[in-house]
Amino acid sequence: MAEHDEELLKIGEMAELESETKSDILSTAQRARIERNRLKARALRDARLVQRPNTDGGSRPAPAPDTGGGFLPDDTPAPAPRAVAPPAPIVDPAERPHCLDCERPFAQSYLFDAFGHPVCDECRDDDGAHALVTRTEARAAFLLKDCDLDLRPPPLRCVRRRNPHGSRLGDMRLYLRAQVEDRARLVWGSERALEDERERREEARARSRHNTTARRLRALRMDVRSSLFDRTRAHHTHEFGPEQYDEDADQYSRVCKDCGHIETYEKM
Structure with a gap:
């Protein structure tokens, strides 16, 4: 059959x-x-x-894997999963879904079979709303978590493809862009709220980069000043004047009245 x-x-x-x-x-x-x-x-x-069915009505056992060295592995490999055929076309016209774009009923389509998205093949747009996005892109571009994709009802359906970066890596899970956008609007409330969150995170990353650069430059200036310090005055007792605060550098400084040595420091 x-x-x-x-x-x-x-x-x-x-x-x-x-x-x-x-x-x-x-x-x-x-x-x-x-x-x-x-x-x-x-x-x-x-x-x-x-x-494969045997001639006597029984089932023929799967052949043992060939390791190439003449020895069989200790662990018995799990049987291969049974392949599931794609769903058959919907024969009854009354039960056929209507396309979201052209509003015409259809018996079968790739988007409906793979993702449950009621759009016919004629209205399918592979470069727009019906493009496939990876799981990493869904989390980075749409600020979604794994629980938003897998656990929040209804879980988003995906198709698996072989990872192009190497066979040792796991298969890629590809999601429908239109469904990912709908899930992002559901999680964040609206597209405006999602955009505001993107801007907030980008500003936070920019502030973090700026603070890291400022700390490195401050440490470098202190190292240079310490190397230029006159070793002959190492036993000199400084008598500092009033401290001054630098708002741009976020640090305090004071100058010795005798030798002119400048000491910079921070306050917690």
Whole structure:
């Protein structure tokens, strides 16, 4: 049964490709339909490879992994998860969702199957509201936490892609930009509140950088002054005059009446 379904999907995909090669540019709906058919064929193939029925009605055990050295590992690997086929098109016209953009009912779309977002393939905008954003971008650009993405109801759905930075890293989780923007407005209350929080955090980072630079320059000036101090007057007892406060440098200073030595210090 699975082989028959896969053959039908392959035949349908080949027919679509042959008809679509007549034009140089494929529409968004055609690309989405090809992607759905490819995913269905892969899911059916993976489901058949996970557990193949034996001729006597039993199941054939999965082969042991080949380590290349002739020895089997101590830990038995977990069985591969069973592939889940994409949802089938909605046959009943009364139950079909309506597109948020064109308001027309549709039987199936990539955004609805992957993210539960009711937008048809014809209205899909991969460069705008329907672009995919990474988990890191969702946290940095929209000021969201992991709990806002995973725990706040309803949890945002995502698709997984192989990490391009290396196979040892975990898969990337990609979210729909429109849903991330809606979640950010829900968390912060409004777009204006989100923008104000962005500005506040940017000002805090700028102040932190400025204070760090000021402290380094202050320490450098003190080191230079100490190196220029006359060693011959090391045993001299200073008699300082009244202290003076420098608001720009946020420090106090006083001058010795005899040798002119300037002592700078801070107060807690």
